[in-house]
Amino acid sequence: MIPIDDCKLLVSCCNHKGGLYSVQIQHQQYEMKKILNVGCTGMARYGSSFVVISNSHGIFILDENLKVIKNKPLSTELDLHGLAIDNDKAYIVETKTNSIGIYHLKNDLKRMDEIRISPENFDVSHVNDLYIVNDTLYLSMFSNPLRKSLSSFSSYFPYKPIARGVILEYSLQERNIIKICHDKLYQPHSVLHHDNNLFYCVSGEFLVKRNEEDIFKCLGYTRGLAVKNQTMFIGQSESRHIETLLKKHTNVLLDCGIYVHDISTKLSSFIHIPSEEIYGILVI
Template identity: 85%
Template sequence: MIPIDDCKLLISCCNHKGGLYLVDIKHQQYEMKKVLDVGCTGITKYGSSFVVISNLHGIFILDENLKVIKNKPLSTDLDLHGIAIDNDKAYIVETKTNSIGIYSLKNDLERIDEIRFSPENDDVSHVNDLYIVNETLYVSMFSNPPKKKLTSFASYFPHKTIPRGVILEYSLEERKVVKICHDKLFQPHSVLHHDHNLYYCVSGEFLVKRNEEEIFKCLGYTRGLAVNNQMMVIGQSESRHIPILLTKHTNVLLDCGIYVHDISSKLSSFIHIPSEEIYGILVI
């Protein structure tokens, strides 16, 4: 393993063989344990607690020891993805309805508002992740403008057209989209803001970008991203769409895990995760 500062990572895995894993890296070795045995998507910290999203089970709140202290079921029709927290409110991506639901963390997780990117009650944008900093919301989505009559997930794979995925900047104060930060992206995920830069995965190209710069590429589907000083942690999933991806990439690594990558030296170590699809990564 490359030299890595001691740290703990929460890794959320979705769909088949999903779960929430704790990876404890210490003295260049690591230990792993499964914290939740349900498929999980978005994860974030809230005070000394953690908020975890599951499409099948809704919202989990875990204490500092990673024990479940609250669970609020939500409709499985929402197709829940990413989460961010600001001012005691949880902003949760409801992909099915092209929305971000706003839930009160002080009032029994009541849904109090929403941000909608399309009036359609079907997934036409595949909004998937978000990050909040200074009243600014950064959002990743597969299609902008919305893709009408989207009949299957495969329709997001742009064989003959320019990819329409974007990272948007949305003002929480003005309640409107300010601008498109980055566009023509092939399945963007895992947007985050760190040290005045935007980092995000371009999953369909197996990339991580910092602003417009490609800073990491592997041989599998990139989703799940965290940055801590000069350490970047990237999730790699076994893609559900290998036949389609093989039209663009001939060397796809069918292994699920995380890369621990030194941004300065560009050296990486890989840790296998016993799942199939990583969604989120959180340094704790």
């Protein structure tokens, strides 16, 4: 493994062989433990606890020792994806209805409000992840909801090689879309704000970008992203749509795991995860 400060990660894996893993990195070695044996997607720290989303099991709250202390089932029809927390509220991407459901963490996880990105009750833009900075919400999605000429997302899903994805900026205070930060992206995921920069995966191109700059490219589908100092953690999945991707990329690596990448030296190590699809990575 490349030189790296000791740290601990939470890694969520979705769909088949899904689960939640802890990865302890210490003295350039790592130890892995499976925490939940259900498919998981979005994660966020909440005080000394952690909130984890499962499309099949709803909302989990874990204590500082990663023990489940609360679980609230939600409808599996919502197609739950990303999660962010702000002011005791969990903002959860409900992909199927183009919504961000707002759940009160101190009121029995009650759904108190929502943000609608598009009015349709079917997946139009495939909103998938979000990140909150002050009153600004950054969202990644596979198509631009402001393009009125765009037909239903489902009309070209799954995974036709169309670079219509965007990173969108939304004001929580004004409750409206401010602007499109980045566009013409092929399946963006895992948006985060770090050191005054926007980082995100362009999954269909196997890339990680910092603003407009390509800063990492691997040999598989990138999803799941975290940054600590100069170390970047990038998830790589065994894509469910590998045949389509192989038509565009001949050097595809099928292994599922995490790249540990030094942004300064550009050196990387790889940690295998015994799953197929990584969704999120959180440094804890």
